[in-house]
Amino acid sequence: MSVSGLVIRPMGEAALLAEVDSLDAVLALHAGLDASRPDGVVELVPAARTVLVRVDPGRLPLVTARAWVERIARDAEAPADSASGEVVLDVVYDGADLTETAALLGASTEALVAAHTGAHWRVAFTGFAPGFGYLVSPDWPYDVPRLASPRSRVPAGSVGLAAGFSGAYPRETPGGWRLVGRSAAPLFDPTADAASSALLAPGAGVRFRAVRELIAPLRDVAPPPRDVAPPPREPTRRGRExxxxxxxxxxxxxxxxxxxxxxxxxxxxxxxxxxxxxxxxxxxxxxxxxxxxxxxxxxxxxxxxxxxxxxxxxxxxxxxxxxxxxxxxxxxxxxxxxxxxxxxxxxxxxxxxxxxxxxxxxxxxxxxxxxxxxxxxxxxxxxxxxxxxxxxxIGPEPLSPIPAIDLAPWGAPPDDLDVPLAPGSRADWFAASALPMLFESTWTVSAQADRVGIRLDGPELPRARTVELPSEGMVPGALQVPPSGRPTILLADGPVTGGYPVIAVVTDAALDLLGQARPGTRIRFRHAR
Incomplete structure (x- = not known):
């Protein structure tokens, strides 16, 4: 098969956004890219209708990456459903929204639980929070509306439904999904290596199993008996230092x-x-x-x-x-x-x-x-x-000495910034006047500036398309434009996916300049060479 409806969009100087016409096509394209990634691909980020391809341009030029994506799209095959190695999540179905959600769907709670546990789920993509997997299934018959007012606190382990997705919250966060149950599974382990930190990684198969109560998983090593304290460990000299x-x-x-x-x-x-x-x-x-x-x-x-x-x-x-x-x-x-x-x-x-x-x-x-x-x-x-x-x-002394000659760059960060921009993935969602306005205006860093992003004060960038954009992969430096029309520049702690169109992307070298931008800093944008 070939992936239909492929459109490749720019996402700054080091990424491409491959857009397709369905979530099934996303799964097929992501599986093909992941199985054949060449040297220089930094990451692949699937989302609802797109796969973000980030590269190291020094090892893989964007033009070569584009040709690779087009070739894989022609030959992509749907990922096979296999029960081997799938993740099984034990769930107590007593969620706060279970009864109301069943009534909204015209089903009994028993029928809703049976459909949820009977479906073969797959992690389509992750986002929102580390380890939060968006699960889809061809067996799932329901389109579940989100809550009209999101909760300010959703407990860790909550299992929820929204639109055609299911998911489980790895940590306590706000959220607007309808909660049907809870699981004790370790969904995200920040102490593990990156390959195994998320239990629900993109492409993984998942089954939900109804249980009456949750039992904490057994430890790999049994603890010592309560009446026998482990002997104290004498710290080494290096440890004491x-x-x-x-x-x-x-x-x-x-x-x-x-x-x-x-x-x-x-x-x-x-x-x-x-x-x-x-x-x-x-x-x-x-x-x-x-x-x-x-x-x-x-x-x-x-x-x-x-x-x-x-x-x-x-x-x-x-x-x-x-x-x-x-x-x-x-x-x-x-x-x-x-x-x-x-x-x-x-x-x-x-x-x-x-x-x-x-x-x-x-x-x-x-x-x-x-x-x-x-x-x-x-x-x-x-x-x-x-x-x-x-x-x-403080860690141990490094092997290298303190340099004898100071050759560090010297000078104060500038108060006004000249910031180069590369093309964004959704510039065509804006009116013809928006790009000239972006580059000809002087923008000011607002008081809403932190490690997640910088909101800019300035003119409103007019949109040509006002429909909702399905969440897609983001990169640091992306200029997202919400309905207010004033852009926000995503920084290092920013979300990995987002639903606002990106009109342009700050070059990687210029991100350090933005790290020194404070409220009141004036910014002029220019086209990256």
Whole structure:
């Protein structure tokens, strides 16, 4: 068979959006692409009517990727339904919306449960939250309306229905699906490697099994008897050294968090890239103290942050510009400095830029989640935002020395930004006047700016199409335009899928500039060369 209705749309400088005419075609195209992906494909993100193909243009040019997608679409076959290796979810069908949903569909609760457990489901795509799978089945006869008013809190493990989909919530989140039951299955494990972190990965087969009660899964290793305490473990010398090397937060500022270079290539599991918003600043800070470039540091927004070290170490501060003092003495930015035990390091309010990066020699050592130590504010992955009294362990000394000569870039982040844009996937959804307006206007960063995205103040971009767009894969830098007409630029913690049309995409190199944009920053867009 061949995939019908294929339209390939641009999605910035390093991605394509392959649009087809049905969810069955999405499943067939995604299966074919996944089975034949060439070197240079970073990730494949299926959605309701599209497959996002992200590439490394240095290894796989977009023109080559386009030809590959077209070839696979001609030869794609529907993925076979197989019961082998399918995931079985035990569900107690006592959801808050079960009775009302059955009545809406003109069925008894028994008939609704029988249809749900009798269907052979498949994970079509993930999104909304890490590990949240959108399940579809040719056996499922119902189109279920969402709640008129979404809940502010849906408990983890809730099993829900919406439109023609079913799904289970991996963690507590808001949600508008109708809840029919609950499961104790471990739907998402952030401590596992990326390949096995999500129980319901795209393409997996799923069956629901009705049970009267939920029994916690058995551990692989039985715990010791209650009356026999395990012998205490004597920490090694290296372990003691690491335990004694910490940063104690005195003032966490408006927002500060642990960040490294993030979780690229995990969007198909519903996991955003996250990581430092100004990656260049974090890399520079790490090089200055002799760390690997991807070591975790502290990202401080706006300033007003202070901490002490419990042992002698070295540090560097890069990114936003403001007064930096150690034990009351002012120090230079973009330079490595010794940090004596007990001395208070203070980052004053920033005069230029929005985010500074603190690197300590050895890096910040917190438990990784899905391969990264970064805090993802939207998905709740990684350590929580820093609070007063928090202590961060410093990792072991790196093998490389502190560089003898400072060659770090020097200069304050600009107050006005010139940002290059590559074509977006849905520019044709806008009126002819929208693109000239986007490039000819001066936009201002609004107060609604955080690690998820930046909402811009400026003229309204008129739409030519006002129908609802099925959710499709997103990339950092995408300019989504909601019905208000004013664009939002998605950043590192932004959603991996979205339902607003993307008119253009910020180039990857310019994303670091946006990491330093603060409310009031003026932005002019230009066409990327």
């Amino acid at each position: 690491r335990a004694d090397r910490r940063i104690r937060i005195i003032d966490p500022a408006l927002f500060s968090s642990v960040q490294d270079l993030g979780r690229p290539g995990r969007a198909a599991l519903g996991v955003a890239r996250s990581g430092a918003l100004d990656r260049g600043a974090l890399r520079t800070a790490n090089r200055l103290v002799g760390n690997p470039e991807d070591a975790a540091g502290v990202e401080v927004a706006i300033g007003g942050w202070s901490a002490v070290a419990t042992a002698d170490t070295w540090f560097a501060v890069t990114g936003a510009w403001g007064r930096v003092t150690l034990a009351g003495r002012q120090l230079d930015l973009d330079v490595a400095h010794p940090w004596p035990a007990g001395a208070e390091l203070h980052l004053d309010w920033f005069a230029h830029g929005a985010r500074a990066y603190l690197a300590v020699r050895g890096g910040v050592d917190v438990p990784p989640a899905v391969g990264s130590r970064s805090t993802d504010t939207m998905a709740g992955l990684g350590p929580a935002r820093l609070q007063q009294g928090d202590e961060l362990t």
